[in-house]
Amino acid sequence: MTFPGGLLIGCDAGTLNFSKIKGLHTAMKSGLIAAESVFEAIKGGDEGAQELTSFTQKWEASWAYQELKESASFGPAIHKYGTVGGGAYNFAHQLLGNKLPNVHDTATDHGALKPAAEFEKINYPKPDGKLSFDKPTSVFLSNTNHEEDQPCHLRLDDPELPIRENLPKYAEPAQRYCPAGVYEVVEDSAGQPRFQINFQNCVHCKTCDIKDPAQNITWVAPEGGGGPNYPNM
Known part of the structure; x- marks a missing residue:
């Protein structure tokens, strides 16, 4: 620390x-x-x-x-043994005065992602504006701001990888795990898919840095201290 x-x-x-x-x-x-x-x-x-x-x-x-x-083993035990098994382990761990061996997470978060072909496509209902909201509305509430003429702070080691590998295998998950709609797959003038980064919307959660299956995205600090403000918190 x-x-x-x-x-x-x-x-x-x-x-x-x-x-x-x-x-x-x-x-x-x-x-x-x-x-x-x-x-x-x-x-x-x-x-x-x-x-x-x-x-x-x-x-x-x-x-x-x-x-x-x-409480160090609480999360790893649930990840390793499931909700029931992990809960039982933690109960016994605390009951015995935390004398059981510590459990550690050994698998990476991005390594848990599975190919899109193994799942049925989810058709999410449209936000109703009362209990659920669209991403741009939520980004607006965060009061996030980045100067548009600065370099993108979301760096791609290989700019072609999202379309070449992530799109066919994982349906490019960045479109869904990003809570701010920063990542999109759009069509260019020739009708071909293109990976677009709307970095101005970034709320600095760093999910992309952790979850990208190829570890191709690196979050770096933007210029000028830009980002979310959350004025009403």
């Missing part, structure tokens, strides 16, 4: 307690410990301010670290 001159804290460092679906208390505790560590580092001089070495010791000695350590 530390690097020269900085710290990763809160949700950026994975302090969500998966079993409670709650992370505000642990995120705040990591922030309090970070503040103490930064204060001590600055007080100790420039050399100390670059390292922030006391944070790790303070964090591992805190109740927040202990709470997260006790």
